[in-house]
Amino acid sequence: KQEVTQIPAALSVPEGENLVLNCSFTDSAIYNLQWFRQDPGKGLTSLLLIQSSQREQTSGRLNASLDKSSGRSTLYIAASQPGDSATYLCALNSGNTPLVFGKGTRLSVIA
Amino acid sequence: DGGITQSPKYLFRKEGQNVTLSCEQNLNHDAMYWYRQDPGQGLRLIYYSQIVNDFQKGDIAEGYSVSREKKESFPLTVTSAQKNPTAFYLCASRGDSFNQPQHFGDGTRLSIL
Numbered sequence: 575k576q577e578v579t580q581i582p583a584a585l586s587v588p589e590g591e592n593l594v595l596n597c598s599f600t601d602s603a604i605y606n607l608q609w610f611r612q613d614p615g616k617g618l619t620s621l622l623l624i625q626s627s628q629r630e631q632t633s634g635r636l637n638a639s640l641d642k643s644s645g646r647s648t649l650y651i652a653a654s655q656p657g658d659s660a661t662y663l664c665a666l667n668s669g670n671t672p673l674v675f676g677k678g679t680r681l682s683v684i685a
Numbered sequence: 686d687g688g689i690t691q692s693p694k695y696l697f698r699k700e701g702q703n704v705t706l707s708c709e710q711n712l713n714h715d716a717m718y719w720y721r722q723d724p725g726q727g728l729r730l731i732y733y734s735q736i737v738n739d740f741q742k743g744d745i746a747e748g749y750s751v752s753r754e755k756k757e758s759f760p761l762t763v764t765s766a767q768k769n770p771t772a773f774y775l776c777a778s779r780g781d782s783f784n785q786p787q788h789f790g791d792g793t794r795l796s797i798l
Contacts, residue, residue: 605783617689617775617789625784663728667783670735672718672743677727 576601576666580676587654588684595649595679597664602642605667609638609649612661612678621662622649654683687712691776691790697798698763698770706761706793708776714788717759718777721745722792728775734759763795771797 577600587593597607606625610618622631622638624647630639637650651658661680665673689710698704710717719731730743734753748767753759759778763770773794779787 617791620786675728
């Protein structure tokens with residue numbers, strides 16, 4: 575059974591810092607990996623989707639990487655801003671089954 | 686604008702009462718999902734449906750029921766058998782390709798009176 579782990583559970587950084595969020599998974603037989611952002615009291619917003627054949631995806635200040643062989647993905651946020659404060663979740667898609675989610679990393683960017 | 690609409694935003698349930706949470710999407714997605722989110726627990730899958738008139742139990746289906754009579758609608762009923770229903774409920778949908786992103790509604794917060 576696929577298990578997804580996100581460490582740390584919470585992270586606090588000063589504004590302007592570059593940071594990396596981590597996601598590890600136990601089963602490398604995946605179709606894709608998706609990173610989401612969740613603001614308090616809101617639903618999840620899809621940030622990036624990396625297909626299993628890809629190594630990374632970029633959107634603005636965000637860069638997500640995928641290393642299936644080591645069961646790891648990272649979300650890199652450049653030049654962090656207070657508006658980046660949110661919970662970031664990763665989720666694995668193993669085919670015709672529902673996504674398996676990590677518990678998320680709660681990020682606080684301090685001005 | 687295409688998206689997922691969940692209603693109501695806040696809902697209160699009395700003891701012994703069934704309540705129904707609405708989820709409507711205009712994305713023409715085949716698959717729809719219901720999740721429960723509790724503090725520190727992450728997202729837990731309640732039910733999902735990959736096609737009209739068909740649905741499957743997720744990890745925590747006990748005390749919940751669903752229907753999928755129309756492609757765009759996937760209502761969730763929280764029955765009186767669900768003894769701890771206070772939580773944030775999220776509905777999601779995805780297109781028929783595995784490589785399409787999953788979309789979420791803004792959630793319904795259910796509390797006990």
